[in-house]
Amino acid sequence: MRLKIKKMKIYRKKIQIKSESQIEFIDITDKVEEIVENSGIREGQVLIYSPHTSAGIIINHNEPMLLQDFMRVLYRIVPLGDRYSHDLFELKKNQISDGRSNGHSHCKTMLLGTSESVPLDGGKMLITERQSIFLAEMDGSRSRDVVVQVIGL
Amino acid sequence: MRLKIKKMKIYRKKIQIKSESQIEFIDITDKVEEIVENSGIREGQVLIYSPHTSAGIIINHNEPMLLQDFMRVLYRIVPLGDRYSHDLFELKKNQISDGRSNGHSHCKTMLLGTSESVPLDGGKMLITERQSIFLAEMDGSRSRDVVVQVIGL
Amino acid sequence: MRLKIKKMKIYRKKIQIKSESQIEFIDITDKVEEIVENSGIREGQVLIYSPHTSAGIIINHNEPMLLQDFMRVLYRIVPLGDRYSHDLFELKKNQISDGRSNGHSHCKTMLLGTSESVPLDGGKMLITERQSIFLAEMDGSRSRDVVVQVIGL
Numbered sequence: 001m002r003l004k005i006k007k008m009k010i011y012r013k014k015i016q017i018k019s020e021s022q023i024e025f026i027d028i029t030d031k032v033e034e035i036v037e038n039s040g041i042r043e044g045q046v047l048i049y050s051p052h053t054s055a056g057i058i059i060n061h062n063e064p065m066l067l068q069d070f071m072r073v074l075y076r077i078v079p080l081g082d083r084y085s086h087d088l089f090e091l092k093k094n095q096i097s098d099g100r101s102n103g104h105s106h107c108k109t110m111l112l113g114t115s116e117s118v119p120l121d122g123g124k125m126l127i128t129e130r131q132s133i134f135l136a137e138m139d140g141s142r143s144r145d146v147v148v149q150v151i152g153l
Numbered sequence: 154m155r156l157k158i159k160k161m162k163i164y165r166k167k168i169q170i171k172s173e174s175q176i177e178f179i180d181i182t183d184k185v186e187e188i189v190e191n192s193g194i195r196e197g198q199v200l201i202y203s204p205h206t207s208a209g210i211i212i213n214h215n216e217p218m219l220l221q222d223f224m225r226v227l228y229r230i231v232p233l234g235d236r237y238s239h240d241l242f243e244l245k246k247n248q249i250s251d252g253r254s255n256g257h258s259h260c261k262t263m264l265l266g267t268s269e270s271v272p273l274d275g276g277k278m279l280i281t282e283r284q285s286i287f288l289a290e291m292d293g294s295r296s297r298d299v300v301v302q303v304i305g306l
Numbered sequence: 307m308r309l310k311i312k313k314m315k316i317y318r319k320k321i322q323i324k325s326e327s328q329i330e331f332i333d334i335t336d337k338v339e340e341i342v343e344n345s346g347i348r349e350g351q352v353l354i355y356s357p358h359t360s361a362g363i364i365i366n367h368n369e370p371m372l373l374q375d376f377m378r379v380l381y382r383i384v385p386l387g388d389r390y391s392h393d394l395f396e397l398k399k400n401q402i403s404d405g406r407s408n409g410h411s412h413c414k415t416m417l418l419g420t421s422e423s424v425p426l427d428g429g430k431m432l433i434t435e436r437q438s439i440f441l442a443e444m445d446g447s448r449s450r451d452v453v454v455q456v457i458g459l
Contacts, residue, residue: 008161008314010196010305012272043316045353045455047198047270053214053283059420061359065391066412073413077230077383085218106219107226114212115270117353117421119318119455126453130359147279149198149272151305152316152457161314163349163458165425200351200423206367206436230383238371259372260379267365268423300432302351302425304458 011039012149019140023074023108025058025067026135028146033125035148042123044152049115051147054105054139056112062132074138078107105139112136120152164192165302172293176227176261178211178220179288181299186278188301195276197305202268204300207258207292209265215285227291231260258292265289273305317345318455325446329380329414331364331373332441334452339431341454348429350458355421357453360411360445362418368438380444384413411445418442426458 013035017026028048036046050057060066084103091101116133118125127133135146166188170179181201189199203210213219237256244254269286271278280286288299319341323332334354342352356363366372390409397407422439424431433439441452 006313007159008306012196012274043318045457047272049270049272049279051279051281051284053212058416059359060412060416063392063395065395066409069390069392069409069413070416073384073416078226084222086216086222089216089218103219103222106213107222110211110213110223110226111264111417113266113269113419116419117270117355117423119353119355119453121318126355126357128357131357147272151198153314160312161459165349165427200425202423202425202432204432204434204437206365231379237375239369239375242369242371256372256375259366260375263364263366263376263379264417266419266422270423300425304351 006153008153009039009041010149010151011041012147015146015148017135017144017146019137019142019144021140023071024137024140025070026137027062027132028135029132032133032148036120036125036150037123039150041120041150041152043120044150045117045119046125047115047117047149048133049147050135051145054102054109055144056109056114056136057116058112058134058136059116059131060134061130074108078104080104102139108138159306161306162192162194163302163304164194165300168299168301170288170297170299172290172295172297174293176224177290177293178223179290180215180285181288182285185286185301189273189278189303190276192303194273194303194305196273197303198270198272199278200268200270200302201286202300203288204298207255207262208297209262209267209289210269211265211287211289212269212284213287214283227261231257233257255292261291312459314459315345315347316455316457317347318453321452321454323441323450323452325443325448325450327446329377330443330446331376332443333368333438334441335438338439338454342426342431342456343429345456347426347456347458349426350456351423351425352431353421353423353455354439355453356441357451360408360415361450362415362420362442363422364418364440364442365422365437366440367436380414384410386410408445414444
């Protein structure tokens with residue numbers, strides 16, 4: 001008697017990142033690919049998740065001039081120069097030891113979202129050559145984590 | 154002969170909410186945590202999903218002044234005072250019995266998205282102290298549902 | 307001896323789409339429903355994913371005048387008439403053979419996101435009558451794919 005039951009597998013890793021600028025799109029595609037490969041999972045999906053409130057996850061084209069466009073659009077729709085109540089709150093609580101006011105960073109992150117999921121096909125992410133996965137840092141420079149979880153067979 | 158096969162488990166619950174204002178960020182973190190705990194699932198992910206077209210899901214910091222910033226940003230990029238064709242449509246169909254025009258609410262929701270997924274670690278969501286999960290009500294006050302689904306082992 | 311072990315199932319299909327306009331919200335709800343039905347999966351979730359950098363996925367109300375509102379809001383927060391550095395990049399590389407400059411399309415897609423997940427209940431998506439799933443084309447007309455993946459029991 002032989003049983004061939006493919007069990008569901010779950011594999012999770014953390015990517016550690018050091019951002020350098022206030023707004024920065026950090027391409028983590030290679031690192032996510034490596035995690036997918038190490039998972040041994042062939043069919044399923046990968047969740048890319050930012051456990052932060054001022055950095056999100058986006059998937060788009062890694063073209064340096066386009067990344068500048070992203071930055072400009074985000075600064076324009078959520079201007080740095082506006083008054084954010086959150087900054088007054090943090091000031092009162094002495095939570096901005098470095099003089100950083102980041103109300104705008106949270107607002108930008110709200111618009112980007114904190115997770116994306118990508119399906120797998122034969123152990124590879126279904127992303128085209130033009131697609132890259134980014135941690136969208138909205139309040140750098142900082143140390144950041146991205147959680148990558150592969151789920152499937 | 155012993156078989157030790159860990160089966161995939163799926164657990165789903167609905168959270169019922171009553172919103173009070175037009176725009177309101179309702180923190181449902183505790184309720185999602187309770188559902189995750191009741192699921193008995195240790196490894197996997199939780200999907201938080203809004204089955205609505207004028208309320209989305211966001212994950213960010215629950216600081217009351219920041220929530221006001223979120224509201225102001227959303228009202229500024231999708232102003233209440235603009236003319237939305239949808240409102241004329243609903244007016245014609247007599248679908249706004251209470252005089253509410255909600256074209257702006259749908260537009261705001263489009264920008265926020267209707268689902269987020271969070272990975273689990275040992276039966277707990279991988280969220281930091283600063284992160285809260287919100288139903289982002291864009292057209293309250295109303296009764297709303299949030300569907301929470303845990304999937305894993 | 308009988309073993310009754312419900313195995314995790316994964317089912318994936320590609321939807322092929324031909325968009326007609328620059329910005330277009332293409333309702334793919336029926337096609338996603340058909341894939342969910344064909345999957346035979348009763349409990350679990352469906353991932354709807356755009357493998358593109360200038361077209362995203364949204365879930366909202368399919369009311370033609372509201373779709374015009376969505377378009378206007380997107381054109382207003384990411385204006386076509388602004389200068390996008392990406393367009394200069396593509397011009398230099400001769401990648402815009404048809405004179406199309408699409409920096410704005412990528413920026414709009416960044417705000418929409420490229421995936422949404424919907425939970426299932428008894429083989430049906432948990433969407434209400436008012437909800438439709440759209441490929442949000444931001445740079446048509448083009449041929450596009452949407453990847454739909456059902457995962458569950």
